[in-house]
Amino acid sequence: MKPNADLAGLDKAHITRRADHAISRKNISHNALKVLYKLGDGGYAAYLVGGGVRDLLLGYHPKDFDIATNATPEQIKKLFRNARIIGRRFKIIHIRFGREIIEVTTFRAHHNPKNEFEESASRRQMRELNSAHSSTGMILRDNVYGNIDEDALRRDFTVNALYYTVRDFELLDFSGGIADLHERLIRVIGDPVERYKEDPVRMLRALRFSAKLNFALEENTRRPIDELAFLLESISPARLFDETLKLLTGGHAEKTFALLKQYKVGRYLFPDTLDALERASSSTASLLDLALCNTDSRLAEGKSVTPAFLYAALLWPVFQKKLAQQRAADQSQMQSYQQIANSVLLEQVNYTAVPKRFSSAAREIWELQLRLARRNRRSIESAFAHPRFRAAYDFLLLREDAGEQLNGLGQWWTDFQCGDAKHKADMIGAVSQRKKSRRRRTRPKKSGGTE
Numbered sequence: 381m382k383p384n385a386d387l388a389g390l391d392k393a394h395i396t397r398r399a400d401h402a403i404s405r406k407n408i409s410h411n412a413l414k415v416l417y418k419l420g421d422g423g424y425a426a427y428l429v430g431g432g433v434r435d436l437l438l439g440y441h442p443k444d445f446d447i448a449t450n451a452t453p454e455q456i457k458k459l460f461r462n463a464r465i466i467g468r469r470f471k472i473i474h475i476r477f478g479r480e481i482i483e484v485t486t487f488r489a490h491h492n493p494k495n496e497f498e499e500s501a502s503r504r505q506m507r508e509l510n511s512a513h514s515s516t517g518m519i520l521r522d523n524v525y526g527n528i529d530e531d532a533l534r535r536d537f538t539v540n541a542l543y544y545t546v547r548d549f550e551l552l553d554f555s556g557g558i559a560d561l562h563e564r565l566i567r568v569i570g571d572p573v574e575r576y577k578e579d580p581v582r583m584l585r586a587l588r589f590s591a592k593l594n595f596a597l598e599e600n601t602r603r604p605i606d607e608l609a610f611l612l613e614s615i616s617p618a619r620l621f622d623e624t625l626k627l628l629t630g631g632h633a634e635k636t637f638a639l640l641k642q643y644k645v646g647r648y649l650f651p652d653t654l655d656a657l658e659r660a661s662s663s664t665a666s667l668l669d670l671a672l673c674n675t676d677s678r679l680a681e682g683k684s685v686t687p688a689f690l691y692a693a694l695l696w697p698v699f700q701k702k703l704a705q706q707r708a709a710d711q712s713q714m715q716s717y718q719q720i721a722n723s724v725l726l727e728q729v730n731y732t733a734v735p736k737r738f739s740s741a742a743r744e745i746w747e748l749q750l751r752l753a754r755r756n757r758r759s760i761e762s763a764f765a766h767p768r769f770r771a772a773y774d775f776l777l778l779r780e781d782a783g784e785q786l787n788g789l790g791q792w793w794t795d796f797q798c799g800d801a802k803h804k805a806d807m808i809g810a811v812s813q814r815k816k817s818r819r820r821r822t823r824p825k826k827s828g829g830t831e
């Protein structure tokens with residue numbers, strides 16, 4: 381078995397011994413420990429790294445556990461029956477234990493990282509075109525792995541580059557991550573401008589970790605963000621969608637969104653929303669704030685949130701703005717609702733590629749707002765039976781909470797859901813009756829005319 385001490389690059393680490401740090405094995409997922417031990421028994425060096433170590437040191441429960449090792453993907457595969465190699469150039473191993481996936485990566489050197497983290501087909505094509513200009517050595521280099529110290533320095537932030545080993549329970553730091561953790565600072569490893577150019581998504585990650593951990597952005601890490609925000613244009617909308625979900629479903633959506641408004645990067649994720657918010661009514665703007673706040677509370681309670689609901693709220697200000705512009709047009713309300721919903725969602729896909737299943741659901745949530753307000757027998761029954769009823773009802777309540785005056789519509793639907801079939805029938809009867817008499821009162825009688 382190769383002892384850890386022989387591991388190349390280890391001499392560059394600042395080591396914190398077991399007694400001097402707070403990481404305990406009992407807070408590490410059983411499956412991650414299994415992988416660490418098995419790799420160790422197989423003669424390899426294996427470390428817990430990334431957000432897992434960072435969050436354990438801060439006393440949080442890590443979302444997932446990533447492992448870095450000197451074993452190659454092929455060697456890892458030989459050790460684990462449940463391992464799958466993901467990705468071609470930058471191979472990652474997923475080891476599956478039921479619903480938990482432990483991600484294992486082989487130590488890598490710092491080289492062309494833009495390519496490592498960008499996954500879209502269009503970018504891959506560009507990359508392959510680019511690589512035609514360089515020597516074919518680039519492909520080879522992609523498969524040359526690095527030492528642990530090189531692996532540390534290719535990571536994004538110092539607090540994300542700490543390594544923990546279960547062999548002797550030491551914590552390894554190659555970039556001053558422990559000091560930054562104490563100072564509560566997000567600091568890019570190396571030159572921030574260079575590192576953002578290599579992978580512009582790191583700017584979004586910086587804001588995400590700052591909001592999540594309540595850490596400040598170190599000055600050199602913060603300064604170039606506005607100037608380099610435009611680099612996000614080169615990132616595929618598919619990756620930006622994934623990143624947006626991480627930004628808004630990490631439990632700190634309200635704070636993260638405030639940062640996205642503050643820094644120019646937000647304009648590369650939802651420019652129309654930010655434009656519309658500048659002139660939105662207070663209730664429209666509040667709806668989004670409330671939705672983000674609700675998202676955070678739901679996640680804190682262990683409930684799920686759906687991207688459809690989030691996007692319905694995020695794009696509501698744009699939808700409302702366009703609806704107001706079209707109000708004069710001679711169209712049925714439903715028709716313009718549908719057209720505007722389509723155009724708003726279609727435009728958004730240019731920035732973050734919202735998958736169809738989510739954009740259709742967001743559209744349904746909006747369309748149901750109209751149907752929930754209509755309240756004739758047919759629309760009540762069909763809206764109530766609609767698979768998106770619950771989300772649309774929640775959205776309606778949010779609109780009222782945000783200050784929209786809807787004449788007690790939310791309460792009506794709350795009461796409607798509470799009662800039995802007779803109660804429902806009575807409520808339907810009562811509103812239909814009211815509508816009929818209101819029509820009679822407001823319409824002047826035309827002689828000989830038909831209703």
Ligand code: ATP
Binds near residue numbers: 446
């Ligand atoms: P969390 O899982 O809580 O969102 P994390 O830090 O674990 O945070 P991941 O996206 O899971 O983030 O990535 C795991 C690790 O991989 C990071 O901690 C970092 O060391 C490295 N990493 C991820 N993305 C990048 C990137 N774009 N550039 C450089 N290193 C990265």
Ligand code: MG
Binds near residue numbers: 430431443445446
């Ligand atoms: Mg992680």
